[in-house]
Amino acid sequence: MGMMRVRDVMSDDPVSVPPGTDLVDAARLMRRMGIRSLLVREEHSEPPRYVGIVTGTDLAGRVLAEEPHAPVTVGEIMTFPLLTIDYNEPLRRANEEMVRHHVRHLVVTRGGAPVAIISARDLLLPEEEVEGAIPFWPHHLLKEVVAALLVIAIMLVFVWLSPAPMLEQADPFVTPEHIKPEWYFLAAYQFLKFAEVFRFLGGWAPKMLGVGLMGIVPVLLVFFPFFDPGPERNPRKRPVAISFGIACTVMFIAFTLWGHFS
């Protein structure tokens, strides 16, 4: 799965010109399209039948270097016959072919029909390329779609087994017995109740200290990277930060459970 194939880096829709094309026009076309090679197609062939290829290197080596008796049309300098490779081949094979034939471009075929070009430049692996990487499209996206369907399936099962609750209408004059917030607020809620232990400091203390200590949490969360900016990322080499993180997580879970069962 991890292997990159020709189809993952090839350039689709190759640009082609007839053999009679003037070399200056060909060079301008390449510049305008931002490409480094042109396929040469048989005159009036539809769909195009490719017979050769002209590259920027050819323009330098077979045209400029030949002045003043330089050729003038694409047909005179093109390389032929074309070397091809199937779009399903691994990139390594494309590389081998180019090295073996001393060329920098191959025509990519699919079911025998030419569909794209792959150049030595395409083989210079893209940014972040590392051994075993997979292209986003379609390999990674396929995984994402499978994951998304799984998530939706799980939600469906939850909805089916436990539908959204239907309680009685709110009545401002009847206070229910157990008022508890949603579970993700439970830890905060329980901590505020826990802050009653500060009552020995005075009547103001539980609320002020509870909310005050709780106010540290968002600040710590938002600005955490600025408290711990060192470049080390490996968890084994960040014992302080990791212990702190685990302690916070355990506290959060403990207070949530406490809030739930009290």
Added chain:
Amino acid sequence: MGRWFGKLWPFKRERNPDSGEGLRNVLNIASLFTGVLYGELDERLDFRAALSKALRKPVPAHVNFWFCFGGIAFLIFLIQVVTGVALLLYYRPTVDQAYASVVHITNVVPFGWLTRGFHHWGANLIMVVVMIHALRVFMYGAYKPPRDFNWVVGSLLMFGLLIFGFSGYLLPWNSLSYWATVVGAEIPGAIPLIGDDLVYFIKGGDTVGQLALTRFFAFHVVLMPLAMMVLLLMHFLMIRRLGISGPL
């Protein structure tokens, strides 16, 4: 049959003469839907070429199971948007009618129970998923520079979700949601100086009544979605620009 259909189907393409033409023409119908990337529409509009750099961006090998929780959070966020808009078609944000409209959605509106169920579970699951996501980022040290600002944006997203949860909870106007709001809205009152004003701002008055409901409704369906979209855009642009954090 395939031949017959091939004759009827107006879009014909003969790139690859040796594969079954009829079947391919049938599959081409799908390109009207998937055509942005493949097939007939792409042939005309060339999206694939335009997107090719993005589409070919390789996903590094160290990206494992734990890296998918941010994406799952985003998926659930989208589900919340879709189901939320659907609920909005029937929900009535007044003290007199809110509860009745939710009952109506649940019991009468076709698939109302399903829509509400998804919105309910989505709200809870996104919290779990985002917490796992933040823990993953923490454990991998992915919050370190240059991704420190994205951690800040991420934590703002987390607070955004909490405000989403708090404001949405009141909307059905049932006993629990009402009283949890009455209690919860008082908590910021302990903050020195601005506490009382903050409580007043949240409730829109001295008690939790119609103004509070209107206010929570506005936050839940307009202000927070907009704020979240801006934050999500920043979050994703930064990921795109910086790339995912490298192997450990």
